Amino acid sequence: MAKDKKLVEAITSMDEDFAQWYTDVVLKAELISYTNVKGCMAIKPAGYAIWELIQKQLDERFKATGVENVYMPMFIPEGLLQKEKDHVEGFAPEVAWVTHGGLNELQERMCVRPTSETLFCDFYKNDIQSYRDLPKVYNQWCSVVRWEKETRPFLRSREFLWQEGHTAHATAEEAEERTIQMLNVYADFCEEVLAIPVIKGRKSDKEKFAGAEATYTIESLMHDGKALQSGTSHNFGDGFARAFDIQYTDKENKLQYVHQTSWGMTTRMIGAIIMVHGDDSGLVLPPKVAPTQVMIIPIQQKKEGVLEKAAELKEGLSNFRVKVDDSDKSPGWKFSEQEMRGIPIRVEIGPKDIEAGQAVLVRRDTGEKLVVSLDEIPVKVGELLDTIQRDMFEKAKAHRDANTHTALNWEEFKEILDTKQGFIKGMWCGETECETAIKDETGATTRCIPFVQEQFGDVCVHCGKPAAKMVYFGRAY
């Protein structure tokens, strides 16, 4: 019993210290290890398996919209990075520079890609000649490097894994359509697979991507009331095309610039899963991204027939990702471990259960116990996984809605920030200066200008000038 306690007690309560709770979960659920490479983490099997499930399901959704995967070099020569003015200003201060290859100094230094717009542009410049070559709808799965000063596992690390889509189109309309299409893919993926509700909208000019004409975003709310940018989709117009001279011959034999987009989602979504769904017992995984969906834990496993019955149950659940924990630890220890790792369903089976022809199913998300007859278990597990997936989304949505406030004026805005947590909806004049003042004063930023607009009066919540649009504000990761 002492051992079981230790495992549970070792994690900080989320209400007491959310940041420490997060770190505890990340380490105790064995998602990552810290490394001697400063700011970089080692993603362990339990963490990487979540990423594999994200990759697989997101990639399927991409391919259903015509995306093709490619791979570009990881290095960007300095001259290439500098071709688009806003882009280099945005990224040059935070890249890692390679200056030597083998024993020789390079003639031109190269950075490790922080993102690959410049490489795709250089590629498209040669690959696109005619309208017949369009559209190009390419994506790559890779790692990128940004030299962050302060890092946190999954949320902000010097190297992270992601996908980056880069497309080229004949017309501005088509590019805008693809930008929104991919934002919708991200939103649906977050809600249906990760069980995380999102707000769809557009970033302000201040918050948009370096070099983009428009950046669209999905924003989610963590348990502690802070926002997380969860996926972005950028429309570049023909800005990069002009900087890189990417032209095609149209049907009338005239040269035209292409219109481009890019869009990305990263391993930071594993951080979002932790911070949206986790609790004081550890990780809580939505069934669709749980590497193990069902853990069968035999009780009194040395008694005759128990391990056999556990193995038989596993056999019957082969449509799911299922394991039996037949290690020599105590059942209590195994329960704690299964809870810490966020496995959606625990099946307890011991001699008494076998005698009664039943087993106990325990939901990780609610702790609810269900006694189920052995022959009904496969059907019941399938239903329960669906229910858990749905309930987790509803719970997260209820939390998000309960923590979304409206501020009609600056006093209300500040009071909400002081006494509550979460999103603040408010009217905004649209001026970058005003946005900067809000951030300097409170730490809150414009998260997005939501597609679904509401009207709360007609003056800016901060400066009182005429309001241009309704905005979600929040403190963010």
Add this chain to the structure above:
Amino acid sequence: MAKDKKLVEAITSMDEDFAQWYTDVVLKAELISYTNVKGCMAIKPAGYAIWELIQKQLDERFKATGVENVYMPMFIPEGLLQKEKDHVEGFAPEVAWVTHGGLNELQERMCVRPTSETLFCDFYKNDIQSYRDLPKVYNQWCSVVRWEKETRPFLRSREFLWQEGHTAHATAEEAEERTIQMLNVYADFCEEVLAIPVIKGRKSDKEKFAGAEATYTIESLMHDGKALQSGTSHNFGDGFARAFDIQYTDKENKLQYVHQTSWGMTTRMIGAIIMVHGDDSGLVLPPKVAPTQVMIIPIQQKKEGVLEKAAELKEGLSNFRVKVDDSDKSPGWKFSEQEMRGIPIRVEIGPKDIEAGQAVLVRRDTGEKLVVSLDEIPVKVGELLDTIQRDMFEKAKAHRDANTHTALNWEEFKEILDTKQGFIKGMWCGETECETAIKDETGATTRCIPFVQEQFGDVCVHCGKPAAKMVYFGRAY
């Protein structure tokens, strides 16, 4: 017709200039583009889709043996790289060095991983405490960088994609068992999926991996008679464990060093597929790694009912990776393109075929044409893909066997190199000095000491001293 001719004529004959033929195929089949990042390629959709099929099928085989995927940082601090003496000597001259992060010079420079033994060792040092933590059987899919002077697409590039498995075991026996197990996984994968026959064996001390106790390899033979190292599996004994101090407490509570292995396969296998199976019409893909297995080409597609029937055929072939080429190019152009891209089966369907209730199936590997009634096509295509997969392996094996020679003495050895091509089997004294002399004199290296030994007399083919073992020699990529 002019256009069709152009496509076919643009590729060099493989007998005329094999190296140029290879480059032509790589570019015309649209597998890669060259980039402005010297020595690095852009892998295009047709190339990357092959890699995805390799990844998927190899990863499944790994997981069936208990492998778990992880992700380590891409950077190695210089001090870490230097911990194992042989390893640093082997790799330091060919790595890319990062010296600046953002605007600041790093206190300690870091290289981009050329391979990750040192990172896994640093990780295992903390992650392994007790015999209960063993074995660790981890793998990662990633890109690595080696600063090669001369590069060729897929075969040798400064950055390439691969998987690297890194394991830790309690005993030397278990490590050796895993080393051989993974070599067998590679061999079976090459033969069953890539249709490439391989020789399994051990590398000489001169040719083994920097830091390994033993390196095992699978060697394959390209169409031009040169060998290609196609996958390697290394047993490190406890050498790295001692250098990195990776110890565990055994059941008797005593500290023991772990025993380690590593094993890798790379995008170079796409080069092997090209050079083993390709012909003067372009790429020939084994069905199991063909992104498109069947291309349906409508004839006189503007005639009523043709495109509809083509779509119907595609529907019936939904168990396979199938496409319809309904572009506005001529059928002849489409045939050339499908052949260039190596698509295993072409289905030709036109008004006359429809009238006769049939279609024409054309095998890419042999050019053989089969007239098949429409309702039998799904079954026939399935059988034909199996047949093609098997026949391609047999053809490659026959070529390999016909180009494997035996040299009983040095005159024969040199004559074979001068007048023939392929592997040379010969006895060898086992001395590195003699091996070096052979290489300096002829360019041929010991490819491997095969597991299946034969006996051709008892003296070394080069120096005449007593022979220790039979070796495969060859000029290699």
